[in-house]
Amino acid sequence: SVAPVHESSWDDALPVSVAGYVPYSDNGGIFRGDLNLELYWPDNADKRERFVDLLQQGDYLFISSNRQWGTTTRVPERYPLTSFYYRALLGCPENLDLVTCYNNAEPGMLSGSLGFDLVKTVTSYPTLGNWQFNDQFAEEAFSVYDHPKVLIFQKNASFDPVKLRALFEGVDLSNVVNLTPRQADKYDTSIAKANNLMLSGDALAEQRAGGTWSELFDRLALINNSQAAAVIIFYLFSFALGLFVHPILRLALPGLADKGYAFARLAGFLLIAFFAFVLGSNGFAVTKALIGGICALIALVGGLTAILDWRRLREELKQNWKNYLVIEILALAAFLFFLWVRYNNPDLWHPYKGGEKPMDFSYFNAVIKSTTFPAYDPWYAGGYINYYYYGFVILGMPVKLLGLIPSIAYNIVLPLWYSLLVIGAYSVGWNITRAIITAREGQSAPELGHIFGKPFAAGLCTAMLLAFVGNLGTVKLLNQTLQVMGASGAAIDGATIVSKLTWMIKGFGQLLKGTPMPLYPGDWYWFPSRVIPGDPITEFPYFTFIYADLHAHLIALPIAIFAVAWGLSALLSKCSWGVGRVGRWLGFALNFFIGALVIGALKPTNTWDYYTFLLLNLFVLGYCGWKYLPPAKFVRRKWLARALPAVGMIVVLVVLSMLLYSPF
DSSP states (O other): OOOEEESOSSSOOSSOOBTTBOSSOTTTOSSOOOOBOOTTSOOSHHHHHHHHHHHHHOSEEEEOSSTTTTTGGGOTTTOHHHHHHHHHHHTOOTTSOHHHHHHHOOTTSOOOSSSEEEEEEEOOOOEETTEEOOGGGSOHIIIIIISOOEEEEEEOTTOOHHHHHHHHHTSOOTTOOOOOHHHHHTOOSOGGGOOTTBOOHHHHHHHHTSOOHHHHOOTTSHHHHOHHHHHHHHHHHHHHHHHHHHHHHHHHOTTOTTTTGGGHHHHHHHHHHHHHHHHHHTTOOOOHHHHHHHHHHHHHHHHHHHHHTHHHHHHHHHHHHHHHHHHHHHHHHHHHHHHHHHHHSOOSOOSSSOTTHHHHHHHHHHHHHOSSSSOBOTTSTTBBOOSOOHHHHHHHHHHHHHTOOHHHHHHHHHHHHHHHHHHHHHHHHHHHHHHHHHHHHOTTOGGGGOTTSHHHHHHHHHHHHHHTOOOSHHHHHHHHHHHHHHHTTOOOTTOOHHHHHHHHHHHHHHHHTTOOOSOOTTHHHHGGGGOSTTOOOOOOHHHHHHHTOOOHHHHHHHHHHHHHHHHHHHHHTTTOOOSSHHHHHHHHHHHHHHHHHHHHHHHHHSHHHHHHHHHHHHHHHHHHHHHTSOOOTTOOSHHHHHHHHHHHHHHHHHHHHHHHTTTO
């Protein structure tokens, strides 16, 4: 049978699976699935032997995207063997950039020296009329996910294993150094001066002196002896944290009718993480005592704020307590639901489609165990994490404070984070609908007096659509599989609607007779995440939580909703921050601190989200500043006088959001 060689077991395999046809499987696929060059692995003698061995066994080379050749070849100091392999495979001249060669490569353009010919490329370039644009030079959202370029190489008659080995053995592997692409531009070739991704001697000693695992986590403690106790204690901690933060947060979100109650817990987590990270980045040991002190400070400020502003706070509680109760019920229901999901599948690793939990879990452990920041790298002895790991700081600091063993905490923070996403979405939908009704009918509108009225329905629908409902991928999968069963080997592609409907009915009849559907057990949830032809990722929040990888984009989800709520508050309050001169300035300072804290947290948590939600809020501030704020008095030109307040707010938010997280 045909033996295709792939670049990595991590990247997409070709051909892709379709309903009823499995190209690669441990239980018997169409092709061999063990021929992976693993190009991300370190360049060493073992990798060289792997190249020689697998290229001898393979008939074809399948490259499904630019993930490997577009990244590894940019740091030849780290990947000299891999860079040589790519240049020799295609025949890219030494005077040409390797990435450019592959971006433009077509069959017949170049001739390689490894005994393989480029015989096919598959692209999906954007077009404008008769013009076609090669977007392989664009960033990876386009070149990897939307329009990946597929290259297929076929072994030719000139393939010679002896020559192949000689070519690879000519690559010097004695001076391989680990570099990031940014470091490569300024790399000092003096190896003695290199300190790439390594902790200094003092920092390493400090990390090791921060306490043993048994000192941080007492296995005999109640929280680690009883899973029920662990769940209750952690949930009550988040609840109490929210109660102390709410008196502060309500002042920062004046435009929301519920005063941001649904975001109080998340704000507490962000405050703990921020102060712990800033102090830890400046040499302070991040111990239980330090985190406990931060929590005590938050409680003190929150308590004093509640006392000083008790009259208004009491009035707000009278008006909103029923909605607050609804939020708490929703939070608990979402938490218990997803706790049940994790209870039925608590494993942090499973053999097939197990995701990347080992990476997430190792970073989670390393962040919690680290004495200072940056956190030590659990995969690279003596180094520090070169990754946007701040999300693990947000989740890990309360875990460290409570002394909860991370393997238990992992399956508790996931339901809690799902709960925060649900109530955050509910709050946004509730506030938008309430604001619309108020604008149309006034504050005395009868609808606003009903706890389960239109705002409740809108909030619940928002939460369901965002956090629970996915796409129709599973329906499509079942339909196609039934067609395959009923078609008895006939080609489905190009068949008429009548034929497909007939095959589906026949397949359903076979299913009723006991014929099993030719599907993997996990296909029902996996296929909806790859529902568009070509396998671009179509994840949605519920899939992300079901899959349960504690990835950066999962951790960022409730924070992104918080960023939307902050902008919504600014819009609905018409950028009014308080009453009186002092009140307005204090309100402005608190509002923009919270806004920068939330929006800025997206950059070290899940970098791409930062720019999206920052831009969204900049538009809000620009609109509010232009429409509602008084023009600057010291400027004569009217348009400039109106624009300055808006520009000022935009500058403050951008600068502060970057400044707060500058240690990262």
